[in-house]
Amino acid sequence: MKVAIVHDYLIQMGGAERVVEVLHSMFPQAPIYTTAAVEQSKLLPGLQKAEIRTTWMQRIPRMDRHYKRMLPFYPVAIHQFDLQEFDVVISSSSAFVKGIKVPSHVFHLCYCHTPMRFAWDFDHYMEREAGSWLFKHMLRGYMGYLRKWDQRTSAHVDQFVANSNAVKERIKRCYHRDADVIFPPVETSRFHISGKIEPFYLMVTRLVSYKRIDLAIDTFNRIGLPLRIVGGGPDLLRLKKMAKPNIQFLGRLSDEEVNRLMSTCKAFIFPGEEDFGITPLEVNAAGRPVIAYEAGGALDTIRPELNGIYFREQTPESLARAVKALEWREWDSNAIRQHARSFDVESFKYHFQHYLVQKWSEFKERTQLVI
Template sequence: MNIAIVQDEIVRRGGAEQVVLSFHNAFPDAPIYTLNYNPETSYPEFKLCNIKTSWFGKYIKSEKNLKRFFFPFGILAMKQLYLKGFDVILQSTTHCAKYIKTDPNTIVITYCHTPFRLVWNPDSYAEISNSNSLKRKLVNLVINRLKIFDKQSALRTDYFLTNSKTVVPRIEEAYQPPMGVTVINPSVKCDNFYVSDKVGDYYLVVSRFEYYKKVDLVIETFNLMPDKKLIVVGKGSREKELKELAGENVTFLSGQSAKELADLYANCKAFIFPQLEDYGITPLEANASGRPVIAYGKGGVLDTMIPLKDDASKATAVLFPKQNTDALKHAIETFEVSNFDPQFIRQHAETFDDTCFVKKIRDFVGEKFISHQNKSVIVNEL
């Protein structure tokens, strides 16, 4: 079976990039095609992979310039990327990976993290939802054209996979996949984390500093609780704004090594996850460290967390119902009077370990490849 992996772009460290590394573990000989690649800003494991970029990637390396020139150059570059001679294309995408060209008989399996957010949920971007009427009209013109193209490109997919039950109806609404959507939850690399005998005196957030990540909600809540410490790890477009918002009990860190990040996870009181995510790897990383999660109770966490009901020793998270300071503050107070079991939490995380995900992906791809081969034999015999 000759297989290729396709990823939108590889310029950052995030959940989609971790999924691609798991794809690589499943199929280590498969080349990885992508719009552009920056070895310095993504996971170091990619340096051991056979990565091939579009012509766009020869000129654009940074995430900032990717966003600046994606329209129209990034889209054009992926449209011109023709992957010939492969039996299977395994795509990891939210936007442009599915724009590639393939041979007619190639099996295309698309792991869709969510339909192209800019096209199908533009109001999730603050700069669009807060734009004036003229700008919004211009944006809508572009979005409407992109929506048509995005849907046409999705028709090349034979089988859709996704990361959580939350995303399934979005894919069904956007693309109407004839074969339905299969959920295979992404993995956490449990070996990268450990359970500590000693827990520190701080809560932890690990996130990019973007509008929908709601890091400001956590900071505002801790501003109301100056006796509690918060460590925020990350960077992004809202960094200056968030630092100006934070009180003295909030510490910002960035550029942590894998070991330093594992130490922060292992020694935090609890991990806070305030955003609505399609999936979310970081709560599982906290669980792999034996630490409970305080999370907004919608989205992918419903696939991965065991919410506190009566017995904290059989739970992995406290979920709060609304994204406001009162709800988060109440969840933190609930956590502080609950007795979670670090070993139970770690064992739960191990059910999402990378070895499980890799096996499920291998089995799915192998099954579909054999099925198509059998169909071809039947057709040839007729």
């Protein structure tokens, strides 16, 4: 089985890119096709020696800073991929690459992180983003075309796999296609339980509007408890202006320092609606509970009173009630970690490998019958 891996772009190193890293460890000979990538030294460690094949977009100056502005060009760029030589193509997609067209003899499995959020949920995605009314109005018009393109090209996928039940429902709603669910890999072995818990709450996130960091800041401004926020992003200045002195912005930290904070925090705050959410499980792997908005991927990972607490409305009042409830509970760090380990990398590899072989075999039987 000759495999190729395809990903939207390797420019920011988040949860989707960690999935690509694990897929590469499973299929180390598979080239990785992507529209553009940062230099090898800035990739995740497991990708730095991978064979990465990019498109003409790689030559755009400062692509790593302007990749969001290149929106109209991605559907064009992915036509450059020549995938004739492969038996199986695995696309890791939250935007465009699920729309690649592979030859009829090639099996295309799409591991879908979500149908493109900015097209299908434009108003919610953009409501806190900077930009003029005219710019957003013009962009909204383009999104109508992009949704039609996205739905039409979903037919290029032989089998969808969703990373959560929430994404499975989105695939059904947007593409009218069924999907199976395989949860993404979490490197639980990186984390350890600490014997010392400190009285601060923690967030580790990109500082972008849909993550709802503003909600956490508003809440902790009111209740006065210490909140530490790790990460960078375009919303940093706006969020700093909102925050009172009990809220600290720590910027981007090393993995070792983040791991230490995760293992010693009182709890982790997860106020946005995410497609899955790997970070809460990383905190769980360090034995600490999570306060999560009751929606999206958190519904698959949070077990109330075992590894965290939900809040039901994205309001400061609802989040504050959850913080108060958590303060009064005792948490079993070992039980929390054991729950997280069920999402470990090795579990993902086992389920994904068996699933891929099964679906590829079924595909070969179908295509032989057609011939």
